[in-house]
Amino acid sequence: MLELKNICFEVLQEGKVKQILSGINLKLQDEKFTVITGPNGSGKSTLAKIIIGIEKPTSGEIFFNGINITNFSITERAQAGMSFAFQQPVRFKGITVRDLIQLAAGRCCDEQKLCSYLLEVGLCARDYMEREVDASLSGGELKRIEIATIIAKQNTKLAVFDEPEAGIDLWSFHKLIRVFEKMHKAKKRAILIISHQERILNIADEIILISNGQVKKIGTRDEILPEMMDIVGNCKFYQSEDAVE
Numbered sequence: 407m408l409e410l411k412n413i414c415f416e417v418l419q420e421g422k423v424k425q426i427l428s429g430i431n432l433k434l435q436d437e438k439f440t441v442i443t444g445p446n447g448s449g450k451s452t453l454a455k456i457i458i459g460i461e462k463p464t465s466g467e468i469f470f471n472g473i474n475i476t477n478f479s480i481t482e483r484a485q486a487g488m489s490f491a492f493q494q495p496v497r498f499k500g501i502t503v504r505d506l507i508q509l510a511a512g513r514c515c516d517e518q519k520l521c522s523y524l525l526e527v528g529l530c531a532r533d534y535m536e537r538e539v540d541a542s543l544s545g546g547e548l549k550r551i552e553i554a555t556i557i558a559k560q561n562t563k564l565a566v567f568d569e570p571e572a573g574i575d576l577w578s579f580h581k582l583i584r585v586f587e588k589m590h591k592a593k594k595r596a597i598l599i600i601s602h603q604e605r606i607l608n609i610a611d612e613i614i615l616i617s618n619g620q621v622k623k624i625g626t627r628d629e630i631l632p633e634m635m636d637i638v639g640n641c642k643f644y645q646s647e648d649a650v651e
């Protein structure tokens with residue numbers, strides 16, 4: 407359903423062309439749980455930004471359900487059924503958590519349902535629903551609220567998460583894994599997660615290993631792990647959950 411054809415991305419740095427991604431060809435199937443992993447700086451977040459429309463590829467094309475969306479804006483991609491959770495979520499001054507979740511849920515949603523979305527990510531609705539989505543929220547709280555909005559979006563066909571574990575405490579991480587397991591089991595949408603986390607890699611249907619801006623290998627956890635060892639030597643980037651903050 408999502409197809410990337412020969413995606414390249416380069417930037418100008420100090421007058422020189424820097425190749426960030428080169429010749430990325432990928433197909434993500436409906437309802438599949440895919441994880442993109444790879445060393446720091448290998449181009450994972452850039453690829454996510456290109457998928458969601460924050461960055462435009464220098465060359466190559468993106469198809470979503472057969473439609474060429476390469477020139478679609480972020481809003482048009484969202485309307486087509488894509489959702490995205492940022493590595494560093496955006497704050498919205500003047501907007502409450504309730505507003506955000508209600509907006510994501512769309513049609514009139516009863517109070518119990520709204521609260522259940524927050525509960526799923528380990529937040530007590532009573533404490534958070536009326537809070538402003540501003541600097542008073544911690545990074546981890548903000549991230550969980552953002553994930554709750556994706557759960558609330560019933561029409562999402564593809565949900566993209568960039569390092570959902572970043573800044574999340576160990577207890578919340580366990581809950582988060584359950585959220586992803588549940589999403590995976592429900593098979594309502596394709597899920598694409600950028601992650602280095604063992605437990606997230608463990609539940610993936612397919613893992614895409616990126617290194618130096620290229621797809622090095624696509625396969626299951628057991629197929630990918632030896633390759634990761636080769637690339638990183640001692641596999642430092644493959645974190646167990648003990649390494650979560």
Ligand SMILES: Nc1ncnc2c1ncn2[C@@H]1O[C@H](COP(=O)(O)OP(=O)(O)OP(=O)(O)O)[C@@H](O)[C@H]1O
Pocket residue numbers: 417419424426444445446447448449450451452453
């Ligand atoms: N606009 C830009 N200008 C210059 N360099 C950039 C730009 N965007 C990305 N890069 C570089 O491209 C490389 C890939 O960055 P990216 O954020 O995609 O990596 P990543 O695999 O997500 O890393 P991490 O695991 O650390 O989050 C990095 O070396 C980064 O510094």
